Amino acid sequence: MALDRKAPNDLNAFWMPFTANRQFKKNPRMLVAAKDMHYTTSDGRQVLDGTAGLWCCNAGHCRPKITEAIQRQAAELDYAPAFQMGHPVAFELANRIIEIAPKGIEHVFYTNSGSESVETALKLAIAYHRAKGQATRTRLIGRERGYHGVNFGGISVGGIVNNRRHFGSLLNGVDHLPHTHLPDNNRWSRGQPEHGAYLADDLEKLVALHGAETIAAVIVEPVAGSTGVILPPKGYLEKLRAITKKHGILLIFDEVITGFGRLGAPFASQYFDVLPDMMTTAKGLTNGVIPMGAVLTTAELHDAFMDGPENMIELFHGYTYSGNPIASAAGIATLETYKEEALFERAAEIAPYWEDALHSLRDSRHVIDVRNMGLIGAVELDPIAGEPTKRAFSAFLAAYDKNILIRTTGDIIAMSPPLMITRDQIDTLIGTLADVLKSLD
Numbered sequence: 001m002a003l004d005r006k007a008p009n010d011l012n013a014f015w016m017p018f019t020a021n022r023q024f025k026k027n028p029r030m031l032v033a034a035k036d037m038h039y040t041t042s043d044g045r046q047v048l049d050g051t052a053g054l055w056c057c058n059a060g061h062c063r064p065k066i067t068e069a070i071q072r073q074a075a076e077l078d079y080a081p082a083f084q085m086g087h088p089v090a091f092e093l094a095n096r097i098i099e100i101a102p103k104g105i106e107h108v109f110y111t112n113s114g115s116e117s118v119e120t121a122l123k124l125a126i127a128y129h130r131a132k133g134q135a136t137r138t139r140l141i142g143r144e145r146g147y148h149g150v151n152f153g154g155i156s157v158g159g160i161v162n163n164r165r166h167f168g169s170l171l172n173g174v175d176h177l178p179h180t181h182l183p184d185n186n187r188w189s190r191g192q193p194e195h196g197a198y199l200a201d202d203l204e205k206l207v208a209l210h211g212a213e214t215i216a217a218v219i220v221e222p223v224a225g226s227t228g229v230i231l232p233p234k235g236y237l238e239k240l241r242a243i244t245k246k247h248g249i250l251l252i253f254d255e256v257i258t259g260f261g262r263l264g265a266p267f268a269s270q271y272f273d274v275l276p277d278m279m280t281t282a283k284g285l286t287n288g289v290i291p292m293g294a295v296l297t298t299a300e301l302h303d304a305f306m307d308g309p310e311n312m313i314e315l316f317h318g319y320t321y322s323g324n325p326i327a328s329a330a331g332i333a334t335l336e337t338y339k340e341e342a343l344f345e346r347a348a349e350i351a352p353y354w355e356d357a358l359h360s361l362r363d364s365r366h367v368i369d370v371r372n373m374g375l376i377g378a379v380e381l382d383p384i385a386g387e388p389t390k391r392a393f394s395a396f397l398a399a400y401d402k403n404i405l406i407r408t409t410g411d412i413i414a415m416s417p418p419l420m421i422t423r424d425q426i427d428t429l430i431g432t433l434a435d436v437l438k439s440l441d
């Protein structure tokens with residue numbers, strides 16, 4: 001059956017995620033094609049992608065190597081059972097991931113999304129302590145304003161109020177660290193803010209309150225994205241690592257957006273030189289093209305499970321699509337594209353230009369803060385009194401009309417372009433945004 005994908009059709013059946021459905025369906029914004037840095041809209045416009053889709057198309061769109069790998073794999077081995085059976089492509093991808101992972105990270109557990117990576121890591125943390133004879137360690141610590149996907153574990157350790165408040169009592173035995181957003185001290189910081197490392201000391205308070213022997217893991221985003229770009233103050237992640245280590249608590253970095261070059265290094269762990277026990281990934285692993293995620297672990301964590309009789313399943317966890325052949329092929333082609341085009345290095349090289357361009361918005365109308373790191377940028381707007389989020393959402397709509405795609409969360413504009421963005425395209429993105437800000441009420 002041929003589908004005319006550009007034809008208007010009935011929009012009612014598809015209940016869209018994280019979307020104002022009724023508003024969207026009255027005035028839809030439809031993307032029908034993409035190439036490199038641009039989307040094509042259904043009305044034929046070229047829109048510059050300032051967000052790499054949803055922080056995921058780090059190599060840009062419709063990259064030939066990835067497209068061809070998917071086509072080839074789909075024709076050769078479409079699916080293989082994931083339990084008690086293997087296929088070479090998934091093993092090959094795992095080795096390639098470990099090649100670029102921080103030293104000390106040696107194993108890959110496949111999932112299908114960032115949310116599933118988070119659930120997997122949280123379960124692994126609890127099961128690890130049990131395997132080590134410390135079954136009382138079940139408590140999970142997240143952070144205010146954290147985003148760890150939308151499943152029950154993730155929203156329990158997460159700290160975005162609207163993602164939690166509608167869904168009942170969530171997981172038991174969860175606590176939260178304070179977030180690290182200190183605008184009074186750190187406004188207009190370039191890169192890592194100076195103030196706030198002391199906020200990691202709150203973990204000592206939680207240890208004193210609950211007892212270290214009840215705590216399995218702490219999970220944080222090294223750079224928080226979905227909450228509106230919150231950066232780790234200098235020394236903060238190092239402190240968190242030291243305190244978790246001291247108390248035998250696992251540290252999980254949620255690298256779903258920071259993984260695969262976003263900061264100009266393969267992972268944030270390398271950028272900050274802090275090694276967690278586990279890293280959750282997804283998005284840039286396959287350039288967003290096919291759903292796939294992965295939890296990366298140390299040998300120590302993995303080896304704790306490799307006990308008991310060899311014919312026994314060591315971990316009662318996994319997904320039908322863990323290491324799916326087509327996703328694995330897309331992953332290998334994605335990693336090859338990153339390498340051949342030196343995209344991580346390129347992100348590092350262009351990051352200072354990106355920083356200068358973003359901070360040129362400091363004096364624009366309504367702007368109350370600018371934050372940046374690697375190829376991530378945030379422009380925070382003064383909210384309209386009594387109408388939070390409205391000003392930023394108006395900016396998003398006006399930007400789309402002017403052919404740039406940005407994202408907003410609350411009254412914060414967040415940007416994370418593909419790593420192939422050029423200086424001219426940065427000028428277009430930020431120049432257009434400056435015009436948009438001028439036009440806003």
Ligand SMILES: Cc1ncc(COP(=O)(O)O)c(C=O)c1O
Nearest residue numbers: 113114115147148149254256257
């Ligand atoms: C840090 C982090 N963790 C988890 C997720 C969830 O990923 P997914 O939407 O693939 O489930 C996201 C998505 O933006 C994320 O930013």
